[in-house]
Amino acid sequence: MDETKGAAVVIVGGGVTGLSAAWWLARAGVEVLVLESGIVGWEASGRNGGGCTHYYSPLFQEEQRLWPQMDRLLGYPTEYRRFRVGVALNPGQMVRYDTVAGHAARLGFHSTRLDAKELRELAPPVSEAAVGGVFSHFGGHANPQRTVQAYAWAVQDLGGRILQNCAVTGIEVGGGRVRGVATTRGRFGCEALVVAAGPRTSALLAPLGIDVPLTPARAEMIVTAPLPAMALGGVDGNGLYGRQTLRGNLAYGGGPHEWLDPDGAWPPRRPTTPLLRNLARRLVELFPKAGHVRVLRSWAGVIENTPDGRPVIDRLAEPANLTVATMSSVGFGLSPASGKAVAQLVQDGRCHFADLSSLRLERFANLPRDWRERRGWVPPEPADGVAVG
Amino acid sequence: MRVVDEKAIDGKFPAVGETIDVLVVGAGDAGCQAAREAAAGGASVVLADENPLDPALMGLDVPLAFGGRMDGAVQNRERMTERLVLARPALAEAYEAGIDVRLGTTIWGIFPESAESRALAGLTVGLEDGRRCWMARARRVVLATGARDLMLGFAGCDRPGVIGARALDALLHRYQAFAGRRLLVLGSGSEGLRVAIAAHRAGVTVAGIVEPGAQAEGPAELVAEVAELGLALLTRYVLVEAAGNAEGVTSARLAALDDEGRVLAGGEREVGCDTICLAIAAVPAIELAAAAGAALRFEGTLGGHVPVLDEAGRTSVGGLEMVGAAAGVPADHPAAPDAWPYPERWLAALIASGGLEVPCCRCESVTRADVLGVRPPAYLEARSGPIAARDLGRLLADGPPNQDQVKRLTRSGMGECQGRRCREQTALLLARGAGVAPGRIPLASYRAPVRPLPLALLADDAETEAMRAGWDAWFGIPTQWTPWWDIGTERDGLGRDAGLGDTWHL
Numbered sequence: 001m002d003e004t005k006g007a008a009v010v011i012v013g014g015g016v017t018g019l020s021a022a023w024w025l026a027r028a029g030v031e032v033l034v035l036e037s038g039i040v041g042w043e044a045s046g047r048n049g050g051g052c053t054h055y056y057s058p059l060f061q062e063e064q065r066l067w068p069q070m071d072r073l074l075g076y077p078t079e080y081r082r083f084r085v086g087v088a089l090n091p092g093q094m095v096r097y098d099t100v101a102g103h104a105a106r107l108g109f110h111s112t113r114l115d116a117k118e119l120r121e122l123a124p125p126v127s128e129a130a131v132g133g134v135f136s137h138f139g140g141h142a143n144p145q146r147t148v149q150a151y152a153w154a155v156q157d158l159g160g161r162i163l164q165n166c167a168v169t170g171i172e173v174g175g176g177r178v179r180g181v182a183t184t185r186g187r188f189g190c191e192a193l194v195v196a197a198g199p200r201t202s203a204l205l206a207p208l209g210i211d212v213p214l215t216p217a218r219a220e221m222i223v224t225a226p227l228p229a230m231a232l233g234g235v236d237g238n239g240l241y242g243r244q245t246l247r248g249n250l251a252y253g254g255g256p257h258e259w260l261d262p263d264g265a266w267p268p269r270r271p272t273t274p275l276l277r278n279l280a281r282r283l284v285e286l287f288p289k290a291g292h293v294r295v296l297r298s299w300a301g302v303i304e305n306t307p308d309g310r311p312v313i314d315r316l317a318e319p320a321n322l323t324v325a326t327m328s329s330v331g332f333g334l335s336p337a338s339g340k341a342v343a344q345l346v347q348d349g350r351c352h353f354a355d356l357s358s359l360r361l362e363r364f365a366n367l368p369r370d371w372r373e374r375r376g377w378v379p380p381e382p383a384d385g386v387a388v389g
Numbered sequence: 390m391r392v393v394d395e396k397a398i399d400g401k402f403p404a405v406g407e408t409i410d411v412l413v414v415g416a417g418d419a420g421c422q423a424a425r426e427a428a429a430g431g432a433s434v435v436l437a438d439e440n441p442l443d444p445a446l447m448g449l450d451v452p453l454a455f456g457g458r459m460d461g462a463v464q465n466r467e468r469m470t471e472r473l474v475l476a477r478p479a480l481a482e483a484y485e486a487g488i489d490v491r492l493g494t495t496i497w498g499i500f501p502e503s504a505e506s507r508a509l510a511g512l513t514v515g516l517e518d519g520r521r522c523w524m525a526r527a528r529r530v531v532l533a534t535g536a537r538d539l540m541l542g543f544a545g546c547d548r549p550g551v552i553g554a555r556a557l558d559a560l561l562h563r564y565q566a567f568a569g570r571r572l573l574v575l576g577s578g579s580e581g582l583r584v585a586i587a588a589h590r591a592g593v594t595v596a597g598i599v600e601p602g603a604q605a606e607g608p609a610e611l612v613a614e615v616a617e618l619g620l621a622l623l624t625r626y627v628l629v630e631a632a633g634n635a636e637g638v639t640s641a642r643l644a645a646l647d648d649e650g651r652v653l654a655g656g657e658r659e660v661g662c663d664t665i666c667l668a669i670a671a672v673p674a675i676e677l678a679a680a681a682g683a684a685l686r687f688e689g690t691l692g693g694h695v696p697v698l699d700e701a702g703r704t705s706v707g708g709l710e711m712v713g714a715a716a717g718v719p720a721d722h723p724a725a726p727d728a729w730p731y732p733e734r735w736l737a738a739l740i741a742s743g744g745l746e747v748p749c750c751r752c753e754s755v756t757r758a759d760v761l762g763v764r765p766p767a768y769l770e771a772r773s774g775p776i777a778a779r780d781l782g783r784l785l786a787d788g789p790p791n792q793d794q795v796k797r798l799t800r801s802g803m804g805e806c807q808g809r810r811c812r813e814q815t816a817l818l819l820a821r822g823a824g825v826a827p828g829r830i831p832l833a834s835y836r837a838p839v840r841p842l843p844l845a846l847l848a849d850d851a852e853t854e855a856m857r858a859g860w861d862a863w864f865g866i867p868t869q870w871t872p873w874w875d876i877g878t879e880r881d882g883l884g885r886d887a888g889l890g891d892t893w894h895l
Contacts, residue, residue, distance in 0.1 A: 309869030
């Protein structure tokens, strides 16, 4: 049966990082197979704010170079749009934007300060109380749901295979190398393995004695009915991240997260909470003229973080054909570059376009066992409840 | 000493505004009965009903498909409240029984405590009354939210005057605010026959009852009653188009069908009417239970997805119960568990007469062909190239049909009516396209708020200091935004102090 045929490279995880890695490998003519426990892009990859502006990342320049080309390279629309505007509701926030602008300028990316009038010309619903803002002549935003599907289809168009509803149950190692994976749909052999399974990455690698310290958490977003398009969709601030979609909807998130049990069930439940009211409040503060616009949905996503909040993109010393990738809760926008980095690690053992030495797994070798408790990265104590039922 | 992440949700929600012993949602027959029973058992009971509805929501076909056929009276909230109380003697009885009856009060979300939402306690309920929005904690919630109408698309279905049977019933009897005069009913099951009889008795001219099959779907006694009243049962007919002008429907174009359900050439007829009422099936209003995470199952003979209930009417969510039509609307005939025969037959007939280039999701301008073609929205101007080949058939080669996935790609169900007008049609189309029973299509997700409410109304005016102080655009991990060139230097982790991160996550 063709389905149980392995591939040169098997990728565990059909999120945006795994799919991008598969796509870059397929572009290079490598035979790839993506194993996804559910539907491609169904978890955090398809539930985020769609930002593509990660000025602090070693992958930033490649992220910026690639995004404007992605629709053409993939052959499917991502709804990518250039540029970002940050709204400052107080002078302190302007100082922060200046700091960001300074970092980006160091890498050759330009920003312009906006006064209150210029800001409202670009984004009419913005608060009269805004003191100004920053226009980033870089960065942008895309539609996460459309983009993950675009990657998946592009992989297939290049001859790569994607197997959905296929959960990996074990990794077979022999002679210091990964030989294949056991799944709910049979065994698949491989010459190299990529694990990019989001919060599941830890559990998949633990039996190999590899400790990838991750803690999952739930974060929430809201979306409104469409309103007339602003000159630029990528407008945010006031502690919110998000965008006005091409359709006109305001899709924004931010605010407190809930840490989850790292041994919890997969796929995760993703309940929303009354936090949507706080998001609504923040959004009205940012866009007072949109107060009449109706909220259509709220949703939650589950993302994982490493102890320092930075990615792990690393080809391990042993097994030598195993590459691990978690983006530590910031993966969507960087995906064109992160997948390319993973592909180069798999093929050549090193990334040719960025220094990824700060993203190695070994930095956590001396992590105390109680690192989660020390940070408070543990589920809340149950609230004082009334008896139910 | 337990360390708490100051940016996590722990302890940030405000104390709830009120504590409710038993909350009954929906003051129809089932809700009034549940409220009376709870009160008789000694409980303190709140009976909340969203009627009289916000006329702006009615204009959006929320929560029922009113089709713009309400008259100006709905703008007068006091008058509507009076009519409502007159129309439902059970409300007066509830008042007398000491029940706290709250009309015009909508429950827009129920948030249960769970392993993934431990910051909540018990059942947290979101309420609003058009002026303000607040949260309550309830020990027990009984959902008696009734049913809404199955809507299917056809040419002209976006004209004013295309209404659902439950909406028509509400306008006729609850509000006395129906603005139509001449009615054509689609569907001859119990729903259709009852609404035709009721409309006739209310003085509305019933121009006909359309049935694609050879005989009426509903029970013999209702068929006999319809015949006695002289209402025309148009068997072997289906709608082609709702014709009309800017004010709405002026006539219905019908096509005759043969024994095989094919359109008979030359068999068209035109029926004058200002209102076309879809009375094909009632769909249990499960959105609050679904958004709260209650276990559901498909049961076509109960109107689609219904809650999984124990013998006491309890859902899988602790403290949450369901009664009445919300728990299931019995169909006229038995069927296989996954099937939904009468809506499937209607959709087949409408496709035979009107094809695929007619609306499925009206809010987002998605046609039936767009759903089956998994086409991106027209405004993307991306319908040629490799994406043209990515239709439902290709998608199904990668996995079983999934309505949420198709919704993401086509936007069918993403609009302002929150999918009320297209959700079931999209599912039926996917089932048809995949060649599987409707019950095999996983329920597309429901989300809070289950009514489309304005940002300014939902906005939390009681935000805690802890929420404000602990707010961050993302996780607030100090080292997360360190520029890579500063990693490992003394500046690593100073991002927040240097003014980064807590306001911008890009």
